[in-house]
Amino acid sequence: MENIEENNLVIVSTATLLLVIFIMLFLYLIFLKKKTTLMLEQKEKDIWFEKELANTQVEIKEQTLNYIGQELHDDLGQKLSVVRLKHNQLLNKIEDAHHTELIELNELLGECIQDIRNLSKNLITEQIVHFGLIESIEHQVLRIEKLRLLHIDFSFNNHDVDIPAKHSLILFRIIQESLNNILKHSKAKEVKITITEDPNTLNIEINDNGKGFQIDHAQDGSGLKNMELRAKLLGASFKVISIPHTGTTTKIVYKKNISWNTYQ
Structure with a gap:
């Protein structure tokens, strides 16, 4: 048993x-x-x-x-x-x-x-690597103002932005494309670019006093989708607010911790 x-x-x-x-x-x-x-x-x-x-x-x-x-x-x-x-x-x-x-x-x-x-x-192949995001935007602003088509007010709280150079290159291209859209389509006379950096985020805001447009009716040629995809690539948020006959505001919020951990 x-x-x-x-x-x-x-x-x-x-x-x-x-x-x-x-x-x-x-x-x-x-x-x-x-x-x-x-x-x-x-x-x-x-x-x-x-x-x-x-x-x-x-x-x-x-x-x-x-x-x-x-x-x-x-x-x-x-x-x-x-x-x-x-x-x-x-x-x-x-x-x-x-x-x-x-x-x-x-x-x-x-x-x-x-x-x-x-x-x-x-x-220089990668001007952002050598000059940084802020100085590259300053050069872009000077080039546009030489055309005497609009006035750009560029302000920032830190000249040496602390993010990877490759990310700066993508963000610069988004800002550059936004400015090109303003020149081509908005008929604006005043543009304000504000970049604010804190330990966790980089906030970019572009305001113009142009004719504005209906977001739902935006043409593919405006490049909004392309800019949004590039922002998403960095884990950043991208938002465009436009009011017809009033102007357009583009907001980009780059999250340092997420972006740094994703791509170096």
């Missing part, structure tokens, strides 16, 4: 042990599958991020080259023409009485040299 009870106990213990092992194995397989799925999803996000980053770099390069072409033709070309004209005049005037003209010529050459230096900065 005792042997039978011992055998039953052994059988029950063995069955229980096998059941526990089976459950642990099953849970491990579920965990492994979930981990593999998460790794694949993260890999896809990484690939998407790098692809979007590459596209952004190409777009910025194209716009930079267009800008350089215009500057060389309209600005530097005119200045160098004046230099040539003054030089020809000085060839016929070698008296000391024309010292003032030589000073003017020297100042004009100095402006040309400075302009060339500024343009060379824009040729």
Whole structure:
């Protein structure tokens, strides 16, 4: 009788042990599958991020080259023409009485040299890496204001924004595209860009006093969807508020902790 009870106990213990092992194995397989799925999803996000980053770099390069072409033709070309004209005049005037003209010529050459230096900065492959988000926006604002189509008020609470350079590049492209939309479609005369950084977030707000539009009727060419996707890529929120005949406000909230942990 005792042997039978011992055998039953052994059988029950063995069955229980096998059941526990089976459950642990099953849970491990579920965990492994979930981990593999998460790794694949993260890999896809990484690939998407790098692809979007590459596209952004190409777009910025194209716009930079267009800008350089215009500057060389309209600005530097005119200045160098004046230099040539003054030089020809000085060839016929070698008296000391024309010292003032030589000073003017020297100042004009100095402006040309400075302009060339500024343009060379824009040729750097990743200007955001070298100049940072704030300074890159400042350059963009100066370029737009030279067109004399609208006035831009740019304010910020920290010049050295503490976020990864790749993220700055994406955010810069969103801001750049928003400004291009304002130039092309809004008929605005005043634009205000405000960037506020705190330990957890970077808040970007762009306001214009243009004609506004119906969000539901926005055309695909406006690039709103593209800007929203880029913001989502960084884990940032993107919102556009527009009132017809009043103006448009674009808000971007970049969450540092989420974005830093997702992409470095």
